[in-house]
Ligand SMILES: Nc1ncnc2c1ncn2[C@@H]1O[C@H](COP(=O)(O)OP(=O)(O)OP(=O)(O)O)[C@@H](O)[C@H]1O
């Protein structure tokens with residue numbers, strides 16, 4: 186059986202990865218979502234096992250030690266990582282999986298899965314990025330400033346990705362990513 190596609194969606198904080206990914210999953214229900222582990226505290230309405238597996242620092246370090254993570258990164262004040270077994274089992278069963286992760290982690294995944302499809306989501310402008318992250322209202326000002334301060338360095342790593350998608354409108358960004366997935370399925374593998 187052919188393996189599924191590994192799709193990695195990255196981009197700076199506040200660009201709309203979560204929003205676009207949710208909309209994409211509504212349109213492509215067979216697309217499996219990789220739930221990450223994190224040491225970040227849950228935001229209002231977030232659920233363990235749905236949005237993230239929320240872990241203590243000790244539990245997270247234990248997952249690293251047990252080699253349970255495909256990749257992990259320290260981003261701003263917390264750890265984030267992708268549980269390995271779920272990704273491998275999904276791909277081996279022939280289903281496509283999407284990882285919504287930051288750039289350091291995405292580049293580690295690329296080393297392990299060079300055949301993955303790496304999509305970078307871009308904001309229409311840096312001012313719009315700032316407005317979106319501020320407008321979400323989930324982080325304090327110091328965290329927002331920290332996240333924005335790494336955003337330009339993250340965008341500078343765009344060249345390591347296969348596709349750049351501008352998230353100007355959610356529906357359009359989804360259509361672009363859906364088209365990429367269709368094209369990747371039609372690709373002649375050599
Ligand atoms: N195309 C868009 N136009 C306007 N607002 C948008 C668009 N896409 C997302 N947003 C808004 O921008 C904010 C940030 O979106 P979202 O939380 O999805 O970003 P993210 O990239 O997942 O952020 P993080 O990496 O911090 O988790 C949200 O309030 C969301 O509603």
Ligand SMILES: Nc1nc2c(ncn2[C@@H]2O[C@H](COP(=O)(O)O)[C@@H](O)[C@H]2O)c(=O)[nH]1
Pocket residue numbers: 196197198202221222225256257258260265266267268285286287288289290291
């Ligand atoms: N390297 C990884 N990055 C991840 C993972 N899961 C999420 N993320 C990214 O972290 C930042 C911050 O997320 P937030 O939920 O606190 O706003 C964002 O860019 C996420 O995409 C992961 O498993 N590995």
